[in-house]
Amino acid sequence: MKKLLYLTLFFSLLTSVSVFSQTAGSAKNSPARIIGVAKDQNTGEPVSYATAALYKAGSEENVAGGVADGDGKFFITGMEPGEYTLKISFLGFETKSVENIKVTSPNGDVDLGDILMADEGVALEEVTVQGQRELIEERVDRTIYKAENDKTTAGGDGTDVLRRVPMLSVDLDGNVSMRGSSNITVLIDNRPSAIAASSITDALKQIPADEIKAVEVITSPSARFDAEGTSGVINIVTKKNNLQGMSANIRTGTGLRGSDFGVNASARKGKFGFTLGGFGRAGYNITGGFDNTQLVTNPDNSMSKIVQSADTKRNQLFGRYNFGVDYEIDKYNFLTGAVNFGIRNSKNQQDNFLTQNYLDGELVRSALRETNTVDNSNSVDVSLNYTRTFEKKGKEISLLTLYSRDNRENSFVNTLFNEDFATIDSRLKNDNPSKNEEFTIQLDFVEPLGKEGKSILEYGAKNILRKAKSDFAYFQADGANGDYVESDNPNLTNAFNYDQNVTAGYVSYTTTLFKNYTLKPGLRYEYTTINADFRTESAAEIPSYGTLVPSLNLSRKLGNGNLIKAAYNRRISRPSLRFLNPNLDASNPTQISQGNPVLDPEYTDNYELGYSTYFKETMLNFTTFFRNTTGSIQSVRTVQDDGVIFTTFENIGEEKAVGGSIFTNINISSKFSLNGSVETYYSMLNNGLGTSNEGFVVSGRMFGNYSLPKDWQIQLFTFARGSRVQLQGTSGGFYMYGLGINKQFNEKRGSIGFGADNFLTKEFKMRNEIVTPTIVQNSTNVMRNMNFKINFSYRIGKLSMDQRQRRKKSVNNDDLKSGGDGGDMNQGGATGGINNNK
Template sequence: MKRPFILFFLILLFLHPVYAQSKKAGNAILSGKIIDSASHLPLEYATITIYTSASQLPFSGSTSDNAGLFTLNDIPAGNYRLMVESIGYNSFNIPTIEITKNSIIDLKNISLTKKSVSLQNITVVAHGRLVENKIDKMVYNAEKDITSQSGVATDILRKVPMVSVDVNGNVELSGSSGIRFLINGKPSSMFGSNIADVLQSIPASQIKSIEVITNPGARYDAQGLGGIINIILKKNTAHGTNSTISLASGSRTDNGSFNFNARKNDFGFHAYVSGNIRPYATTPYTSNRNSSDSIQHTSTLYQQDGSSRFRRQAIQTGLGFDWTVKEKNNYSGSVSYNQFGYTGNGTVFQHQKNWSADQSLLSDVNSLSNTSNFYKAHNIDAGFNYKRTFDKEDQELEVSITSSLNNSTSTAGNNQLLLPMDSLYYGINNRNPGKETETELEVNYTQPLQKEIQLGLGGKFSLLDISSQADIWSLVPNLKSYTRNKALSNNLDYHQKVYAFYSEIKLPVGSLFDAKMGARYERTEINSFYSNAQRQIPTPGYNTLVPSIYFSKKIGDRHTLKLSYSKRIERPDYGDLNPFINTADPKNITAGNPYLKPEIGNRYELGYALDLGSVGSFMANLFYRANNHDIQPYIMYYPVLVIGDSTFSNVSVSSRENIGMEKNTGLNLFGDIHYSNKFTFRSNLFFFHRHIINVLQPGFDAYSFNYRMNINLTYQFNTRWVGEFFGNFNSPRNEVQGRYPSFVTYSFAFRKQFWNKKGSLALTATNPFNEYVNQQTEVKGPNFSLNSNRKIPFRSFGVNFTWKFGKLEFKKEKDEIPGGINGPTD
């Protein structure tokens, strides 16, 4: 852990002499920052070219970095002119710049205006890239993806490089499910429940972009072993008013959204409402479990054959504002309300045979299980942010407070009958209300030390409170009535405080490369109470020191190399820690583990990006990640299990365990090729090797090779018609106890624009030639093996209608020359 800090201080020690020697004696340095004239955000990859006044041939040039900054070194004294260009923007000209010996000229902000063509009350601007590669993150511009617009957030995530999604909607980033999800850069307590359900409740038409950060910097929370996924919802910053309505209907999902934006002068307001419904779908299911009792010397075959029906619904609504006062003070705030839930029921035929050691049949029992479940959650997110800028460029102070409240209720029931007499012999009903509150106070400050060197400081305090009550009623067969089961019922109170402080510095190391280095310290304190834990063990507070290092090197105008390292932590959530024992299925019990330790991970990444200009782009990322105290699902088999005053036979118990250490080495390749102005080809290939060191069963380590690949084809038939195909394949996933199934999906989409491109109609089809996706799972553990198959309905057809209306004002700013005709002075 000390090595990254040794490297950090060595670089700082040698920084000043290296930086000072980058300039040749007598020659000048010219620098500046390229920004968008409307949003004032920095523009990356803008081309800066300088000419001598007497020549049409370029004398020197450069491109802007992710902060919009550029520097031209070693310019002899003389008269020059400067040209700035960026895709989708009007070029900017400074006709005369007089440069003297040993001068350092700062052009400050250079504003570029977007190229636009007015169509009545709508302005169409040039499109940027679908995928953008920044120094510390990758951005997927979801609003440019036509295939996913009739779906949900999960459908978009399937297309994002380095992200994989299984058929159940579970998300992994670079092979890890430990992901910190954010909405508009802020946490939400709704992700504290079932993340897969939440992601399938957000309409894709509501999402502007998705940011993926595999090695987060010191400013970000240390939570999230695989990294951070930030979902940015749509909001328009242009002046005037505009609205967008999007409606989608399909055989698998119906959703819709409405967005309203208004801005006048320095005040902006936005509001939205969206929702989706997934109608009932039936999933057939079969399983076979073979087990043995080493004490009684018996063996058992347990078979299940049935199906379940499932329905999901959700609604989100919110509003927000931003207000700039006297140019340097910006206030913004938002509040949102989210509600989502699901209902389901199922019927399963069960057959159990038991044999003695000499293969004599001891019992043969048939039974029928009827199940039902229900879940509903209400969530409120609120936040306020203050940002202060100063006369000194890039000096900023930001203070924010966010709060999130989530109330949820779940119920489940199971009645089991012996066949053929249909006599009720087992029944259980669960009700589990819960409440989760998360509050964060954060302060960030950025101080430029000198040109192109920035120091960042900040801190955060976060408070997480969870309360949950589980009430269980069990059938008393003789009385044919239900009584409260005190042994299984429980309640919990969980309180977590995290104090965090960080510091990071961004600077050029001479002309060698750009660096961004930092460290984050987090103090975690937990106070918890579990009513039915065998013993209450106080959780000691612990300290986490999280370093992060980024090196970036531009080679010419097109090549970029990146090397990064970060340390991450994955704290188990209350769903993992809650010792509630769910016996809704008495043969397959689930339980939490209050004694889980947090995972600690170290991740190294080497990245390469190639900008092919109008032809496209290419990215390659090589990574290595090692997780200690790795948390995974783990199944134990018990011939007989006593819980309270209840006895269960031939039962498996699934919980989460610190399995040991997991090592992953992988490669991600992404290509975006524009064969012509009509045809675009995109593909993402992801491969990784996994080695799991099993400390629960020494000698039973797991090795596996996993891969994922997708292909995306887009063809623009004319200015109004566009078609798209997307195909995805995930290889089988191997964990410590078994093999989880592969997954194939493909989709087609066609969209036509009309009403002067203010309206559009899209037709989509997903897996049109296959009604089901077969999910075959193989799991092995001490004294048992399990093979199961779920046939998940995945075929769907849909239609999406989008209408944009309102009046936007794009005011073209004057091309002002900073500092006058001769440029700025020292």
Template sequence: MIKFTFLNLLLVFAIPVSLSASSISSFSDPAPVTSPVVDGGKLVGKVVESPAGAAVSFATVALLAAKDSSITDGVVTDENGVFAMSNVAAGSYLLRITNMGYQTLFVPNIRVSPEANLIDLGSITLIPEAQKLAEVLVRGEKSMIVDDIDKKIVNIGKDMLATSNNVSDLLEKVPAVSLDENGNPQVRGKGNVVVLIDGKPSNLYGSDLPTILQSFPANLIERIDVMTTPSAKYEGEGASGVIDIITKKSKIRGTNGGIRIGLGNKNNHNASGNISYRAGKLGVNASLSGQSRGMTWKRTLNRENLISENTSLLEQTGTGDNSGKNVFGRVGVNYDFNEKNTLEVGMNYSGNNSKNNSNLLNETSDATGFVYESFRRLNNSTGGGNNMNFNLDYRKKFDDKDHQFTFTTSYSLGESDGESYFVQESAIDSLMRNQQNLRDNNRNSLFINTDYTWPITPKATLEAGLRTRMSSNNNTNSFYNMDKETGAYEFDENISNIFGYRDATYTGFMTFSQKTDLWGMRAGLRVTDYNQEIDQISANREFTVHFLTLVPSLALTRKLGESSQIKLNYSRRVQRPEADWLNPFTDVSDPRNIKSGNPNLRPEFTHKAEMGYSNYEESGGFGPSLFMDYSNNAITQIRTIDESGVSLTRYDNVGRELSYGFETDFSQKIGEVLKLNGSGRVFRSEVVSQLAQIDNRTWSYSGNLNAFITLPADFRASAYVNYEGPRAIAQGTREGVFIANMGIRKDLLEKKATISFNVQDIFLSRAYKSQLNTATYSQASHWQQTNRQVNLTFQYRFGKISASGDDA
């Protein structure tokens, strides 16, 4: 039999797969042998095959709690079929033994007494399958939510995959996570979220996060980790939290993969494929995806100008459409030198192009309603970019399975460019104009990471790491006005900008974890030396910023039962200004609402605390918590207005921002027909700044719900609803947003294929409204996507695994 080492290792840590009665073979019930010990019992045994009694090498041996069949430990037999488990707590258990080409075996009634030292289970016999497997499809479904000491782990099950084309679709289904109108992730309704991919910064894959998330096919994702109070191990950035997107690492010997094709209205189509091959110590995996997208929108804005002696009203109404295409590909090679040393190298490529059009009518009237200024502004923009990322990962395991050293490095380089043409039509000659904007951006970054994990004792672990990240960004924005007499475009240096940006981050962290039968603790500290070099080339102004930050974290847990616990978490976060926030370029694409960066921004520091309870079992569970976020130097967008009624929006440090409330997530299976998961929260949000004359405070509520329903004839239906309630923002209030999606799917071809039909934004309710009120103006704005997305998707999975022969 082939030694399916890596598949078995994967199965050791998986949540148990539901098996039919026919898949459980007969089992033996050996009498335990016990003797006194202090630190727990030790289970030993040997796995052999029937009828020859030959040793079964590299079989997976999982120790399951008798109460709920949850995995408590797991090992793999050696070349002689022998296994051993140490430090087994007192209790009742059963063993589950699996290996390719054999029937799954359960050994029940294993009892470990508090005085037990050694339990010898003797020889355990596996029965070979009648026929060797030619095709393998692993269909185990993990519990959706797992509550770790400092994060929530959301496993991506087949239902979520069948109703999701890309990572953006997945994130909307994750408790406490939502997307804003631009596709950027939010946690608890707030932005400033750090998004990682396999623990690495997402900007290594490109500069535009929404495009990156839309490029990643959903079926490449294994799980999503959400950290609302991250430990010191993770980047100190992200005032709202950290999202780590973990991709699948296939270790199955042989070949497996899948293809996915989706057709949608408004030119929303996608296609993707992935394949993995492994023979012996060498594994190769590759994936490729492409997507075309289209979206239409409408917007309105009404702003009353109170700063001038004569009150005026600006009314904007407009429509537009955004379309684009992107492609994402990656290839990876991993090699296991031996059981303790693994090397993986990979390359990712992403490319995108976009086209945006808008038609915006601007009318300014006086107090009597007389329109004294009117013009229509037409915008036609195109853009594109490419990004390459190269990465290398090395892992060294020591004698203890948790004792390891990892080294990771990534280098990324990319470029993007674009051009916009503006035509302004008006009956007033002075308002008529033609303009052109040319954009060019070049960037590169280097990421180096080392981690060392040392189990000091069986229940205490020390982890330390060093991080280095260096990046550079050169951004050129050139603006031209057409000369009415010559018809030639002339460069406008007043609103053009060449901006150079460099940063270097050097970080060290250390965490200490201690676990007992009831208590768990993880304390950590991250020290970051951060350097920024800002070069406003156009203005011949150059300066540097340097600061040292300390980010402590503490997490405490106390078990209340087999699957329930309470926890208390604290973390300090820092939000450093991004390059776009610092760039002083003035965006005049909307001449009545201009935007600019602020090179004088300072970092924002946030204190985050959370106290919660969780109880997750295979059939479901819930995790209520109380939370509080406090920042005394919040970075937010501020809008000011001049006497002519033109507003300027830029980021600034405004003052105190506070959010606190109650939140819970849950998942529940109701029989074999219905599966529910979701989250909800009630919270208070406050933004207060004496300097900016801001005092906004409001109570609100938000929540989402996913339902998956099993129907006859292998049909399954799903529904998703999300509501983000109103909240206080700087200078006003953002109204609530409601979204509803639905889908239906059917398995085909002996469950190797799935066809699904999905509708997003069923009621066209994805509308973003805000109301701003200051001493100088009052403004109401509304932006809404106007096309409902309908998608038909076909997915096919394949896998061919040899079940005989020796390792290559």
């Protein structure tokens, strides 16, 4: 009944807004309209959802605008009689200008017919686009951030790019969340990789910012997507081409905190296309610290107080290498294959790690430690995909395969000093190698219906076989040179095997109703079987389960290109190895943590309502949402008999969130633009056992771009987020900012730039609080991430347009709750993917 009530209220609001818009529109007595159809000049196909902006002739004063529908058709109203210039833009195409448009009457239509748009890869050296490109594009089912137009991220990685994207939040450690939830799916060119499954944070650090073309934020995925992701899906679109000839791009950068070097090459001859690339990034001098104070009520009602502090240092090395080939067998049959490799080496140190123990106010012990952690991994994704098209436009069959593997080596050595704080008393070592493999096969069908094919039926099936293994052991050694002795405690030394099989089928239907309505219902069913066991024990009893996942997306085009959309979907989040891994993390002996191998999946119902409008030079987007999660996987902390805080994961009762966001993009002039957003939501958590917490979370961002003469450009970015609510406390807020200056030269083949991050702030502090009936803990993490950097890139070779552009497909697996931080539990991951989003 609650779900029915939410849906009723939700779509009632949609209907009210629609009726209001219709009433307002009818009062204008059929005003003058400029109409046209945006098409690809190479293929003749419509450019769906292209953006149209109308300017007064001879000036940069924007007077009206609109968004094309799925067939590329658009209309613009709200202008007075006069002479105008129209500019049509869309991701992947050059901005098209239509001059000398004359509106002679306040009524009637000015039909521009077909407007042909060229791919932006055509004759780059010969095209000069005047004015400021848009950074944000709003489509029916997603919001697109055009990262290639943002020069402040040059020399950075995927983390730096996602910090600028509306509806996303990235903290100082690189953990990503959407609308307050870190349970999101990250795809790269519509497919995940093994490293993204085990740690989204690590995957983003391996992708150079200069290779990211756009970021798509999909808050309400349809049935063709795997059922994973409480908040939604993030698709990172990299720069690639379908061009003839050869080209190579070299880029490098260096700074106080890191350096990078990358090379990418493309070649296409006839029916064959090849890509080869490599990127390396080193991080160094990443220093910080932490302090922690915890008050614990012991089982005998005595009061323990623990005060800790340490200096931290991190060095890391990331690499990503890829090779791809595609082959056009004939007009209707295509093959694509790709191999991607990733490496990560990370070393973390905690020096001067001092722990002071108090009992009822008296100091009873002081201990000095030194902790060294090594976290290395390597991953590989191998895909082979076949696509068949037909003479009937839009009809398609695809068979997609993927093998994905991630090997991870995680260990730490905790050195305890004697009371003199100089000689070594003992050493504790933990080794935790893990391995994750996936085998995926997927079959998809796309069938246009009706004479004009305006309705589309999509259906398909998919099978994912996952194998995850965590081998863990503890060793103890006396003094500085004693031999390590392995523990025989099965809770400390063991092996955990986890096999999961997910079989899924889906159907999705898209149609247009009453001209201006688009309806997209879908249904997906997934059946999951699990086998898990320990080396020293019999198999764990984890039952199989089936999940029915409905989805519904509805949009309504209004006058002047405005758009209102509503959506409902149900999602499932299976726990990944981060949450399941039974390895005991005792790197800090006063705060230990362990995964829970028998976790259940969590289920989420999402409701969303959005409205986009244009007002002269300004674009505005309003979004509201409600999210209800049952069986939410959350950290739970308890006190052991020795006063140690033990953290694990449990399926708490319920997590609700209701909130909204406002986003705006303003073209102040042809050279100066601003965009920004404010997002807030109210979070309510309850474990059903008397523990609950709730509160507001607010965040905001601002981005400015100014074009200077002679191909110079300056950009400024800032972001801030308040504290976030957790079941047993809060995690601290933070802020950051950056400045970039960029100069292009040699007909825009090369660029050189200077960037500065957090240049007025020596260090950032993030404060966290945990409050339970027996635990009060306050901790502060310090990061010194002031950075100055110089970036250089240059493009060699020249490409021309290949008229035979084909849509590439690949697999995506996006059904695991993997968390944002990727580092709490010495975890590996349990995912990899196939793409095509089905």
